[in-house]
Amino acid sequence: MPEVAVRELTMAEAVREALAEEMRRDPRVFIMGEDVAEAGTPFKVLSGMVEEFGKSRVIDTPISEPGFTGIAVGAAMTGMRPVVDIMFGDFLTLVMDQMVNQAAKVHYMSGGAWKVPMVMRTTLGGGRRSAAQHSQSLHAWMSHVPGLKVVLPSTPYDAKGLMKTAIRDDNPVVFFEDKMMFKVKGPVPVEDYTIPFGVADVKREGEDITIVATSSMVPVALAAATMLEEIGISAEVVDPRTTWPLDEKTLIESAKKTSRAIVVDEGYEKYGVTAEIASVIATGAFYDLDAPVKRIGAMHVPIPFSPPLEDATIPTEQVIFEAAKKMCNK
Amino acid sequence: MTAAATESGTGPALGAEKLLHIYRQMTRIRFFEEQVNDLYLRAVMPGLSHLYSGEEAVAVGICEALRPDDYITSTHRGHGHCLAKGATPDRMYAELLGKEAGYCRGKGGSMHIADPASGNLGANAIVGGSVGMAAGAAFSAKMRGSGQVAVCFFGEGALGQGLLYEVLNLSKLWNLPVIYACENNMYNEYTHYSETTAGEILARPAAFGIPAEAVDGQNVRAVHAVAGRLVNDARAGNGPSFLLCNTYRYRGHHVGDVNREYYRAKQEETNWLTTRDPIKLLGDWMISEKLAQQPALDKIQAEVKSEIEAAVAFAIKSPYPAVDQVKEDVYA
Numbered sequence: 219m220p221e222v223a224v225r226e227l228t229m230a231e232a233v234r235e236a237l238a239e240e241m242r243r244d245p246r247v248f249i250m251g252e253d254v255a256e257a258g259t260p261f262k263v264l265s266g267m268v269e270e271f272g273k274s275r276v277i278d279t280p281i282s283e284p285g286f287t288g289i290a291v292g293a294a295m296t297g298m299r300p301v302v303d304i305m306f307g308d309f310l311t312l313v314m315d316q317m318v319n320q321a322a323k324v325h326y327m328s329g330g331a332w333k334v335p336m337v338m339r340t341t342l343g344g345g346r347r348s349a350a351q352h353s354q355s356l357h358a359w360m361s362h363v364p365g366l367k368v369v370l371p372s373t374p375y376d377a378k379g380l381m382k383t384a385i386r387d388d389n390p391v392v393f394f395e396d397k398m399m400f401k402v403k404g405p406v407p408v409e410d411y412t413i414p415f416g417v418a419d420v421k422r423e424g425e426d427i428t429i430v431a432t433s434s435m436v437p438v439a440l441a442a443a444t445m446l447e448e449i450g451i452s453a454e455v456v457d458p459r460t461t462w463p464l465d466e467k468t469l470i471e472s473a474k475k476t477s478r479a480i481v482v483d484e485g486y487e488k489y490g491v492t493a494e495i496a497s498v499i500a501t502g503a504f505y506d507l508d509a510p511v512k513r514i515g516a517m518h519v520p521i522p523f524s525p526p527l528e529d530a531t532i533p534t535e536q537v538i539f540e541a542a543k544k545m546c547n548k
Numbered sequence: 549m550t551a552a553a554t555e556s557g558t559g560p561a562l563g564a565e566k567l568l569h570i571y572r573q574m575t576r577i578r579f580f581e582e583q584v585n586d587l588y589l590r591a592v593m594p595g596l597s598h599l600y601s602g603e604e605a606v607a608v609g610i611c612e613a614l615r616p617d618d619y620i621t622s623t624h625r626g627h628g629h630c631l632a633k634g635a636t637p638d639r640m641y642a643e644l645l646g647k648e649a650g651y652c653r654g655k656g657g658s659m660h661i662a663d664p665a666s667g668n669l670g671a672n673a674i675v676g677g678s679v680g681m682a683a684g685a686a687f688s689a690k691m692r693g694s695g696q697v698a699v700c701f702f703g704e705g706a707l708g709q710g711l712l713y714e715v716l717n718l719s720k721l722w723n724l725p726v727i728y729a730c731e732n733n734m735y736n737e738y739t740h741y742s743e744t745t746a747g748e749i750l751a752r753p754a755a756f757g758i759p760a761e762a763v764d765g766q767n768v769r770a771v772h773a774v775a776g777r778l779v780n781d782a783r784a785g786n787g788p789s790f791l792l793c794n795t796y797r798y799r800g801h802h803v804g805d806v807n808r809e810y811y812r813a814k815q816e817e818t819n820w821l822t823t824r825d826p827i828k829l830l831g832d833w834m835i836s837e838k839l840a841q842q843p844a845l846d847k848i849q850a851e852v853k854s855e856i857e858a859a860v861a862f863a864i865k866s867p868y869p870a871v872d873q874v875k876e877d878v879y880a
């Protein structure tokens with residue numbers, strides 16, 4: 219790797235910088251969504267964008283998610299590269315037809331004739347005391363659909379590089395940002411870079427157990443790894459970064475090396491991302507595993523408002539620590 | 549009941565007793581919301597809340613025209629609707645603090661208060677999310693022949709949602725006893741409604757053949773008079789109607805939205821506060837019409853204040869639900 223200038227950015231700043239650089243580079247890129255212009259979104263991720271790019275490229279919409287998503291699909295098919303903002307991941311339910319039956323299938327159904335180069339930015343994650351309709355992590359739904367790509371950055375560095383790849387990709391990409399992570403800082407190079415989809419990142423190397431974690435659960439898994447180290451268990455933390463395409467090879471190799479694996483994700487535990495990844499590992503590393511692959515996800519209940527109840531639904535480092543300890547017979 | 553008065557456009561006279569009750573209900577909502585803001589600032593309340601201050605005349609004017617067994621659906625800005633339909637502040641605060649004594653046992657919080665006893669099908673954090681539910685309650689009332697009606701409260705932001713138009717069409721086709729109460733407080737979050745709304749709002753329901761009219765949402769007597777007529781029509785089997793209530797929210801989109809000058813002027817806020825306040829307008833009018841005297845209004849304010857203080861204290865000292873309750877209520 220060449221020597222590059224690095225500074226610290228928050229996750230929000232990294233996403234914004236990626237968008238701004240791509241909008242400067244490519245006049246076809248534009249942003250559309252509720253309160254994206256002057257307000258810069260409720261999470262302030264897009265602050266300053268309308269000032270630089272104007273209202274014709276940072277476009278406030280009515281509260282009409284299926285409508286403006288459909289418009290993005292059509293615009294993408296005919297020469298533009300829209301970045302659509304869905305404020306809370308919970309509102310994906312409203313755009314499912316446009317994403318699942320339209321955007322995801324246009325290329326295939328047309329025998330490759332049409333392309334839909336669009337990005338849908340949205341959020342995931344609980345912990346904000348926002349209750350059942352503003353706290354869900356619905357990325358498994360999107361990962362289930364052939365034709366969509368799904369991105370889950372866990373650091374500012376990954377967010378910037380993956381966002382650039384998403385915008386340059388010729389397919390519909392759904393990009394999930396953890397609401398609780400927007401203010402988290404991390405090093406981000408000044409130079410232009412992209413991160414390819416389908417390449418997992420080993421966030422921490424280890425020998426005894428593999429913890430596969432996505433998005434919001436990466437820092438939690440790293441915290442658990444630190445706790446495990448204190449009792450003499452060396453944990454490897456692997457972040458797939460995209461659930462589709464999925465870097466099966468890295469996940470399997472890590473599990474083969476450590477012989478144990480836990481998969482942690484903030485989506486509902488049942489029928490979720492953890493099931494798919496656990497199955498990939500269970501199949502690919504079968505002869506090297508010392509224990510069944512363990513899955514940890516959000517409790518299978520609507521996310522409650524009351525703090526003690528909500529806290530019980532989200533995986534914690536303590537839960538991961540206990541599970542890993544048990545699997546390692548310590 | 550002693551004195552009564554009429555005024556053009558406000559319909560049949562309301563007695564002083566009813567007017568004082570309306571005054572009390574609006575004051576209750578105002579004081580309730582002030583304490584919510586305070587609980588947020590003191591970091592006692594988890595999460596955020598969307599305050600109804602300034603819009604009291606809409607919820608109270610309409611709900612005072614309803615029977616206790618009539619239905620309402622509410623929004624993310626729902627405290628006013630819940631109180632106006634008969635919820636009590638103590639259990640509402642308990643819900644806002646995530647306590648077991650709350651209306652939803654702490655599971656719902658500010659945006660999801662629901663109360664079968666007062667006909668409240670629930671507040672909703674999805675903009676426009678409850679329009680189908682409201683029409684569905686009206687559908688069921690019609691099927692059951694119960695004579696109940698349903699009121700669907702929603703902000704003008706929900707005019708952007710396609711579901712609304714499907715449901716308007718269905719409710720007119722099927723002649724359902726539902727009243728669509730659109731609260732136009734002029735802002736969808738941080739964007740003026742003129743930037744998100746094409747054409748005339750009233751032309752939209754009118755296109756489905758639904759009677760539609762506008763009312764000054766700061767004048768509770770006017771709201772109540774129109775609502776009374778629309779409710780009677782719905783109950784009489786004349787189908788749905790649409791009431792556009794022009795109003796204003798005094799505070800931010802939510803309690804954390806304090807620096808608002810980038811989307812609306814301080815002067816605009818001050819104008820509404822000083823010249824269009826629904827509580828003051830009613831109080832002043834009652835005094836000028838000799839339907840009440842200042843001490844009677846002061847007494848109501850004092851009573852409501854202590855009621856609210858007691859309710860906050862109740863909620864604060866109430867226990868959280870036991871953690872094992874997290875798995876209860878997923879299925880009936």
Ligand SMILES: Cc1ncc(C[n+]2csc(CCOP(=O)(O)OP(=O)(O)O)c2C)c(N)n1
Nearest residue numbers: 625673674675703704705706733735736737
């Ligand atoms: C479907 C959906 N989209 C977006 C949001 C985020 N959101 C919450 S409130 C709001 C504005 C609502 O405006 P309005 O309906 O006028 O109600 P008000 O807040 O003014 O009372 C938005 C966009 C949401 N909750 N649901």
